[in-house]
Amino acid sequence: MSVHLNASEGQIAPTVLLPGDPLRAQHIAQTFFDNPVQHNSVRGMLGYTGTYRGQPVSVQGTGMGIASASIYTHELIHSYGVQTLVRVGTCGSYQTGVHVRDLVLAQAACTDSNVNRIRFQGLDYAPIADFGLLMAAYQRAQAHGFSTHVGNIVSSDTFYQDNPGVMQRWAEYGVLAVEMEAAGLYTIAAKAGVRALTVLTVSDHLITHEETTAEERQTTFNQMIEVALEAALGLS
Numbered sequence: 001m002s003v004h005l006n007a008s009e010g011q012i013a014p015t016v017l018l019p020g021d022p023l024r025a026q027h028i029a030q031t032f033f034d035n036p037v038q039h040n041s042v043r044g045m046l047g048y049t050g051t052y053r054g055q056p057v058s059v060q061g062t063g064m065g066i067a068s069a070s071i072y073t074h075e076l077i078h079s080y081g082v083q084t085l086v087r088v089g090t091c092g093s094y095q096t097g098v099h100v101r102d103l104v105l106a107q108a109a110c111t112d113s114n115v116n117r118i119r120f121q122g123l124d125y126a127p128i129a130d131f132g133l134l135m136a137a138y139q140r141a142q143a144h145g146f147s148t149h150v151g152n153i154v155s156s157d158t159f160y161q162d163n164p165g166v167m168q169r170w171a172e173y174g175v176l177a178v179e180m181e182a183a184g185l186y187t188i189a190a191k192a193g194v195r196a197l198t199v200l201t202v203s204d205h206l207i208t209h210e211e212t213t214a215e216e217r218q219t220t221f222n223q224m225i226e227v228a229l230e231a232a233l234g235l236s
C-alpha cells in the first residue's frame, strides 16, 4: 500500500499503462486484458492488473496534470517496483500535418510547469522518452500502418490558455502537440532509472479545429493501446 494506491504488495505488474482518465483505465482492462482484477480504488483513480498475450500488465489512471500524474508515477515506482511506464493519453495538435486520430510518440516534452525549475534550481532539464521504448513503439505503429508522428510535445499546466501566442511559439519550434503530464513522467522515471514513454492520440486540432466522431476516436484510441502494449511488453 502507498498513500494513494491500495493495491497489495506484488499486485501491480512491472509494466503499467497510464491514462489520465480512470474510466479509460477500466476500458483498457476490460477490452485488452485477460482476467483483469481491480487493484486500486483510492479516490476513484481506478487501476487494474491482468495479462496481455500471456504477459502480466497493469493500467493505472493518473488524473490530469503533472501534479496528479507525478504522485502515481512516484508511488508505482517506489512502492511497487514498476520498471516500465507508458502514458496513453489524448493531445491537441499544434501542426497542420498532424491530424486528428493520428498517433504522436513523445520523444521529448517541453513544459510551462515550474516543477523542474524548482527541482533543478532554475536550470532547464530536457525530459526525454526511453529510446528503446520509443523505437519499439514506432516499429509497432509502422508495422500496423498507423499514421504516426515522433517528436517534441509540450506538457502544459493549463488546459484553457489565456495567451494564444504561446501556442504559436511552441509550434514555430516544431512542437507537435499539447498534453498535460509527459514532462513529469519522464523526469521522475529518469531519476529512478526506469523506462518511460508517452503515446498520444490527437483528439482535437488547435489550428484547423478538425473534429471526429466518438466512434472514430474510439478506433484510434484502440490503436494507441495496441502500440503501447506491444512496445512495453516487447511483443511483435
Ligand SMILES: O=P(O)(O)O[C@H]1O[C@H](CO)[C@@H](O)[C@H]1O
Binding pocket: 019, 020, 021, 063, 064, 065, 088, 089, 090, 091, 159, 179, 180, 181
Ligand atoms: O486523455 P488524458 O490522458 O487525460 O490526457 C489529456 O487530456 C486531459 C485534458 O483533457 C489531460 O490529462 C491531457 O494530458
Ligand SMILES: O=c1cc[nH]c(=O)[nH]1
Binding pocket: 090, 091, 092, 093, 159, 178, 179, 180, 203, 204, 206
Ligand atoms: O491537454 C490537452 C489534451 C487534449 N487536447 C488539448 O487541447 N489539450
